[in-house]
Amino acid sequence: MVITFRGSDLNPVDVGGGARGVVGRLLSQCAILRAARVICVSANLKDRLWWGTERVVVIPDGIDLGIFHPRARDEARRQLGWPVEDRIVLFNVGDPRIKRLDLAQAAFRRAQLVRPDLRLELIDGRQLPDRMALLLNAADCLLLTSDHEGSPNIVKEALACNLPVVSVNVGDVAERIAGVTPSRVVDRSERAIAEALVEVAGLGVRCNGAAAVRHMSQDHIAERVLAVYRDAMTVRPAET
Template sequence: MAAIAQSGVEVRIFFLSSRTSLRTLARESRRFRSAVREFEPDIVHAHYGTVTALFAAATTTCPLVVSFRGSDINPTSDTSYIRSLFARLFSQIAAVRAQHIICVSEEIRSRIWLPVRPSSIIFDGVNLSSFYPISRDEARSKLGWSKTKKFIFFNLSGRPSGKRLSLAESAVDYVRREISDVELVAVSKVDPERIPLIMNACDCLLLTSDWEGSPTVVKEAMACELPVISVDVGDVRMLLDGVSPSRIVPAEVAAIGSALVDVLCMEVRSNGAERAKIMSEATTTSRLLGVYQLVMSQANHHYEAQTQRQEA
């Protein structure tokens, strides 16, 4: 949304202080309605499904855009089955109310039960001014890392249980049969500004998640020319099309471990930076502005038609 604001759109951010307390949500609904009356937005954009989108759908009559990101539509191992089921049900209800739906991948869009609204595939773009390739040795010098050890980047933030850390650790143990000096760098609660440096210092990215929408970490790795080994999840297969070296493997220890050994022994960077250019934040911003313009045009057309009927 910062990029949207920089494009000239007036933006106001509203954060829910809770998504689980009914008492707090009732209080938040009053605060949200007050904010809407004051700001008078042309569009309300909910950047997640579940309670977030349902809250927006229930508390405003403004044209609504909802972005579905993955765990709001997909089953997830991070919460209980019942909680996950209700979260997905709330997402589906909000989708019916929305004027436009944005999904981060085709897989997510295919999970909408009643695809009655216009929809677009727009994944999170990468800030290419932050994520770009630099020398691995230079990055390691800045971090104080060994220049001979093999480092595997693993994104643990967000929803740790869904990342399947134990599977990744078992795969790395498998790698140690061939490469003894290797370390899994499980990244969590790290200053975001350090992520590009850590990526450039690593030898590959490993992704073992049970569910994903369109994992931004893969695009960021591509922008840094970091080779990627991933299970077939979300839209990773599409993202890595033509990117070498990269591997899509079954969610099995031996398959992941063998792919890691193969890529680590190559000791080369990927050609992902070239493909990452089409996944930039600027491209995403442009497409999102197009959605806003379409929704506003439809809202104006509806208002004019309604006015004509009333006058008749």
């Protein structure tokens, strides 16, 4: 048996009630005892495991590079009806409690005092891929303030579109944007986030993110996952 952990199955996120969340995470930990191999989408999830870490492989989710790739920003804005002169910060609301919409809005208001041309665009991450790619190409910066993440796809998709990222240190974001400029991982404070937004979004330029995620195509990641399953099939029962 191969188990894959993506985030909420191990992270302390109690969206549906505290008891249910605790039981779910306990069952996840117990299931590891029967697994031949375990896949975690980020190293921080591996660190949450109680045992069996010698059977863990870290493989982030892949992205569709045929959809998520750089396009002309102004043309994307024309299709969305967005003004070309604004500096637009994109924020995926999802569950506002987990994504910390309150922190994002507070930091944005602070940044806007310095850069009145900043505009916060709230989106639901459950967009069709083509529209999400359009949004990412039209914006000037992606903002992430979540309390917990695994390996957020929207960050990788943003990088594939050369969209700069400002994020708190959550999930595997720091690893994903290492060497990407302009982009920043900052402390979880209004001031630090605001300063990074002014710096990064205020530039109004694209980053070099596409090169950083070139190896994360769905086909390449699928091959890595298949290799784990093939390896699991060679494990004898006594080894699990």
